[in-house]
Amino acid sequence: MQIHAVSAQEWEAARQKLLLKEKELTHARDALAAERRRMPWVAVEKKYEFEGPKGKASLSDLFEGRRQLIVYRAFYEPGVFGWPEHACRGCSMVADQVAHLAHLNARDTTLVFASRAPQADIARLKARMGWEMIPWYTITDSFDADFDVGEWHGTNVFFRDGDKIYRTYFINNRGDEQMGSTWNYLDITPLGRQEEWEDSPEGYPQTPTYKWWNWHDSYVPGAAPDKRWVEVSDAGEAAFRNKQASGKP
Template structure:
């Protein structure tokens, strides 16, 4: 592996200061994007979606848990997931995402609720939560003839995070959707790897010649199986 130049402290600090200019530009661009996001039009949610939680059936409004804002991640922790080994595990990527859900008290303090939904039964979800150590709320998407939550909000075939708000009359509006690589911001493992000299070590990255790189996705695993993999 060919390393970058090895320099003295003064030259290293100058290179860091040069990069810091670009990092601040990126931060300001992200702030501007967040400002635009706050100005997105709202879409009224008129259908009556039904879910099942640990204590039985609940409405879509119940998912807010009395708060004004709601973030819903659609996970493929359920039977039929193609890259899982159900019933031992669900989707590898969704499981990795679930491992990174923080202490939700901080979100709740800003009048915001965060939940995961899937089509697995509550019994299966409780089993999986216990096995994987997940503590955040999970709800089952219940079937309906005219109100399929995952279909209506573009997450029937792929993961995605939808955001909603309710007004004082309990009218609900959709305000945002993020999917694909947009969800990466929620995974601190990737953010932490991005500040290391080797990066994510995936072959799509622009890294110096000779750096270790593998195809993306293939190194991901369920956190309770990494020690079972062949080096």
């Protein structure tokens, strides 16, 4: 390995040069998410049935009362390498990266995994691997084939409007490898992060940036933002903006 060591000043100059490109990428990613929020939807007319820890469940049940649903098709079933002790290695890496789901839930979004393994095997696997937090259902019909995940992993996004369910987005292949963080999951949903800075269609729910953030064990549905956190986040953002305005690195 060749090491190229420089002075602190040269290193900072190189970092600032690269930072310009990184910011361009961030802005492009934000613009792509804004375009994604304007994609047309397709109604899901077919009824699907899953098996869950509490028995039979419909696609609507998977939302757990929320409006947005993200379904990752994980390969854990007979014929998959590692069965029955393990799920697919790649799907297992995805599961290992999933952030605490309370943050998604606070944005009216539910994440679930779905496989063809029986519930008893799924429960054993979750306990062994530390994935108890992830709701994990058994596919019992043509859901996987109908939504492009019959032969390969992928992430589908759905939106529930009353009794109507719509498919809003789908991503697979290398697109799946970025999944796991709260932000990347929200960026593929139709409502996005639901923060005021986002370019979203008129009428979409949006709240002040940072203010809805909370400890994962402290979210209370419908509660107003904590006043002290509002003060802290406002002060932090103001300091950041002042530093940007001064031109300091």
